Amino acid sequence: MEFLMSEVRVRVCAIVFLVLTASLVASDSQTKVIIFTYRKKATYHDLQALKILVYIASAAAAYNFLQLCIYFVSPLSTLSSKGYLLYMTWFCFLLDQMAVYITFGANTGAMEGAMIALKGEEVFEWTKVCNRFSRFCYQIGAALLFGYLASIFMALISSLSAYKLFRFYSPNSFLRLKSPTP
Known part of the structure; x- marks a missing residue:
């Protein structure tokens, strides 16, 4: 039961950081006057x-x-069938793995775009966006930090899921189920 509660705590932390990431990025916008009446608005779009x-x-x-x-x-x-329990544990383990990798990849892709916005790219003649929209860039930076923290919590979830899965198998032989105990 304690193992289940620790997984619940880690999942709640991951949910909090994922919601913070999505809400900070989605609600971030900043408008600047560029030339006289021409306004430019920076959003996540x-x-x-x-x-x-x-x-x-x-x-x-x-x-x-x-x-x-x-x-x-x-x-x-509480499930009665050990086979069903094993299949569901495998399924949850694979879904946890996919969630970690996809979330980490999306964060890393957004970080790359944010770095180009921060530093610019002279070869492509892209200007530094963060010189004009500093508040927007700071909020995106905080959201990316929360996204990476969520990825760390999801990696912990994946580790707990792997532990939950591989405790069904015998330590003496490779991927052989433990024999039922009377």
Whole structure:
């Protein structure tokens, strides 16, 4: 039971950081007057990687919330069939792995776009965006930090999921199920 509660705590932390990431990126905008009456507004729609980050962080938060609902509605330990329990544990382990890698990849892609916005790219004649829209860039930076923290928590979830899965197998032989104890 203590193992389940530690996984619940880590999932809740991951959900909090994923929601913070998605909400900070989605709500971030800043408007500047460039020339007299010409206004330019910076939003997350300007960079495709930020839009993808919002979608993926939202989907990962929803996935972790659904996993929490499954734990509280129908705990896996109460299932009668060991085969069903093993298949569900494999399925959850693979989904946890996919969620970690996709979230980390989306964060890294958004970080690359943010670095180009911060430093500019002289070869392509892209100017530094963060010189004009500093508040926007600071908020995106905080959101990316929260996204990486969420990725760390999701990696912990994946480790706990792997432990939960591989405790079904015997330590003496490779991927052989433990024999039932009377």
